[in-house]
Amino acid sequence: MYKEMNMTKEEMIVTPWEVRGRIDYDKLVKQFGTKHLTDDLLERIKKHTRDLHYMLRRKIFFSHRDMDWILNEYEKGNKFFLYTGRAPSGPVHMGHLIPWLFTKWLQDKFDVELWFQFPDEEKFLFKEELTLDETERFTNDNMLDVIALGFNPNKTHFLIDTVHAKLMYKHACRIAKKITFSTAKAVFGYTNETNIGSIFYTAMQAVPAFLPSVLKGKNIPCLIPHAIDQDAHFRVARDVMQKLGYYKPAAIHCTFLPGLKGMMEQGKMSASEEQSAIFTTDSTEVVAEKIRKHAFSGGQATTEEQRKKGGNPDIDVSYQWLTFFEEDDRKLKEIRKYYKSGKMLTGELKNILIERINTFLKEHQRRRDKARDMLDKFIVRD
């Protein structure tokens, strides 16, 4: 079953539009010029939050830009706001939830405002076949998932690019004026065949990082929790924002939830590969079937062999998923031990994951059903 081990290591590609290959996160930190989240920094965070979120304890959030500065300012009484987002191009899957679950924790612990962007033009511009009608439909659908996570409606502000363009376009132009095609080309890998909407788009993604400062008429620190693949946008935005007289936005980066089929085959879960993704609206039965059928196993070929040699949790997707969704460290440690020793079989491990995901989704889907009535509270009045 260790066949992945023999695969040729595919070249790693991590851009806002493509994540491929076996991801080497240490290499990304170096390549992008971010910093590892050190234990010292985690201790500083803990001083304010009392406990540490399991995604911090497990280094799922593993990298940052200026997180220390955010804490310095916070300690001086200069509160930050949070900014994250979702480019709607399909239904929400479990991978999308990772940075949002953590963002909710940050909002609660630091009691701060959150600006949540739905750049509904992004995927329309980058994907040939996608229409604006479709992205609008996905936006309306995806917002329900965000609301279902329990964000504070009084402190959470949804920005939808085409709907809030009056609020955003002008400031996107301020950003855009300071970014040459040369820069966009170098950072995003654009070519002469890239369309001019895609080229402009990064300016729209930068706007929420300083819009609250513009609206309040004072410079407010911004912290952006996001998966590391979006770093290119903010690398550019940080430079420009400083030129415009605003703080550089800080960021805290997470790793990718692997697709069910394994970490080698895909860099991160993708909605376009349905068998490899679990969607937030999947039924109990579908979740069970997808995990049983597709979750890549780190176990042995036969029960006998598994009992004897044990499984490899480090490449086992079910185990990896539990590190993302099982908050209890003790429980996780036991599972690891039992699986590795052969005491636990692949089927048992999968059942634990199925149980965990379905428990989560049952509650999520209940809240999601009620979310439609709360949309007005979240969408910024334009």
Place this chain on the structure above:
Amino acid sequence: MYKEMNMTKEEMIVTPWEVRGRIDYDKLVKQFGTKHLTDDLLERIKKHTRDLHYMLRRKIFFSHRDMDWILNEYEKGNKFFLYTGRAPSGPVHMGHLIPWLFTKWLQDKFDVELWFQFPDEEKFLFKEELTLDETERFTNDNMLDVIALGFNPNKTHFLIDTVHAKLMYKHACRIAKKITFSTAKAVFGYTNETNIGSIFYTAMQAVPAFLPSVLKGKNIPCLIPHAIDQDAHFRVARDVMQKLGYYKPAAIHCTFLPGLKGMMEQGKMSASEEQSAIFTTDSTEVVAEKIRKHAFSGGQATTEEQRKKGGNPDIDVSYQWLTFFEEDDRKLKEIRKYYKSGKMLTGELKNILIERINTFLKEHQRRRDKARDMLDKFIVRD
């Protein structure tokens, strides 16, 4: 005084951002691939308008794209709408008024809707030193000049890009998706150092050419009266619009009012060279002084010589301006004759122009003062 005749013919440059050199309009028709307005076409227009605007009679409007198609559709009962605009970057001068005066005539004669765009981000993006506060101030000022020309408030709709971005940005993205950097580079001469806002901008300029069709849910022909330097934008827009399933917008093009200092020195009047421009808010005295001092003369060095040899109206700016602002053909013909024969001196010719411009501006300024109260009637509700 014929010193310009000896100047080396400077290379002609006609882009949306720069007009330089001695303009060869026939060459532009060829280069841009437009068509001359033929006498046959003028006759067809006259069938609907009864008389011909003096700018048509004098071929100030000299070129077009699909004007014959616009008439075909009109004759079938398929009315067009007009679209023109002004990118605010300074006060309005006499040169800006040329296409607008003609547009007003078209609106009256054909009884059609007019969409008037104020792309207030354009010059901000293209001019390093210009701020959005300044373009906003110029927008508010420039709108008064447009209203003062007497457009029908019930059929005229002002679109201001940053204000109406909610209405426009989404459709600009539809356009932008179909334009590669390669195309923008070839058509506008962009380089790797061009900023990404400028690169995107042409998509915003295209929007009013099909927005009325989008809003009304049916395909409506569009006619764009504009100075020929803007052709690049619509060359691209026509292609894209067709791909999106809309009519290609038609256009009718005018020549440039020369700056006071002459047609060789500058391709068209520019607000940035104050001595060479007359602004709509200039006082009677300032108008007189500017024309006396700066209007390039086609006359002789001395009165005696002028009486003997006569002046050259074809390079005399005062005479040229009268072709733009004196509607009476007979009067113009006489002036030409007298000036050419030496019967009329440069000073006399200049006085005629001063009288003409000041009469026009007196009325314009009176209406301009009242225009502020009418802004609400013109600006599209967003």
